[in-house]
Amino acid sequence: MEWTSRGVVLTTRKHGENDIILEALTLDHGRHLGLVRGGRSQRNRPFLQPGNELDLTWKARLPDHLGHFQLEAQTLRAGELMTTAIGLASLQHLAFLLRLLPERHPYPHLYDALNVVLEHLDEPDAAAALLIRFELELLRDLGTGLDLEACAATGQKDDLVYVSPKSARAVSREAGKPYHDKLLPLPSFLVDGQRQAGSELTWTDVTQGFELTSFFVSRHLRERDGTDGGTREQVMSALERRYRESFPWNFLD
Template identity: 25%
Template sequence: MKWSDEGIVVNVKTFNEKAYVLTLFCKENGKKRGLFQNSKSQNGAALISVGDIGQALWFGRLQDQLGKFSFERKHQTSLYCFQCSLKNAVFNHLYDIINILPDSHTYPKLYELFYHINIEMQHFNSKDLIIQICLFELLLLSELGFGFDFSHCAVSGVSEVFYISPQSGQCVSREIGIPYHSKLFIIPCFWKKLDLNEDQIIEDFALESPQLYQELQTSLRITEFFLKKHIFEKAKNFSFSRQKIIQWINHSCQKNDSKC
């Protein structure tokens, strides 16, 4: 059997002197591994790298076998990451996340945003990058079944919500949550304006306010808690790459600087 799909290279491992095992995150087939032949130049350097985007052809006897890939690269994200420490940290963090997703599960919205971030990486300033990370982590939780419902209070049913419970992930109103204020997360204002169920979640997402970086810090603090709780229990690299992002935000807060 075989299929063709757009995909992003998320991992490259040496198989032998003439081949690598590629892991691609594909638009319609999710995360998939396969052998890629003739992937070295004359000096031994790989001709394909993490962050490459292109058209992939996978073929194998059975869907659950390793199979083989052919791949035509159309974009190389890594070229734009290593001259900026924040972009490098964001790049590593995003790919750490994608690599722990289950194989062969499709995540169309997550792929769309992941693709968008990779394509636009060269144009993003630091504020743009952090906004995209906030959105990506929120969408990741939602796609994996741990999303938040901002439509109403889980206790009283009123439409205005203010807190999130770290225990249940449910949202409650200010009135219900005040007695437990120290034990709850305050919901970032911009979260309530998002609809992660919409087909298009990229173009309309913007954040401009005097509390810009405070909002982003709060967003990342909450998603970090739930990502560690539900997804990253055994992912050792999560704290390292993400901590560098947090350090950048803290530094930018002091300078109000969006340059990268």
């Protein structure tokens, strides 16, 4: 049994004295684990850092075996990512989110989205929006996706400002007014055509976006007796520090 595919390193753990078990999101085979012989060597260690993209060849005698990886470096971005708080926190958070998916099932659009997020983590405005959109894509693949195309009550496609926590559908301002306190805020950057092109995300946009995705991710975890890894809070803390440095006017009273 053998295949070759691109893969992004998510996590590694020690196995014996010299080997490691690599967890990667691969383009063609989804989240996949395998043994890397000599993975702790000076030669291989720099490649096997979270965020790096590799060419991976997986071999095993039977399909349900752990198997082992052979690797070749492609995009080595871990060194840069791990120098910032946003980079470190985001790598841990993305790995946690992707672990909610079943193993060995391909999600090519999530693979592409992951690479886009990793390439823009040095831009606080873009990083926040991309992380939130990544969570929305993940929720869709988990079968709990949000419908933000039109108002659940009226069918209108403009002035969408809420999300129903029950139906996970958008609600317009007028239709949601009587239930304001029971609905989740919907930041305009998540609705096509509702945000002016080129305008920056405010910190309120960011917090509302993460509150929205957090609600549905947490509900998914509760339904499966899972727990939150606490990684989102670390991402939020790192983003807030960067936002205060880059966009201080967002925090003026």
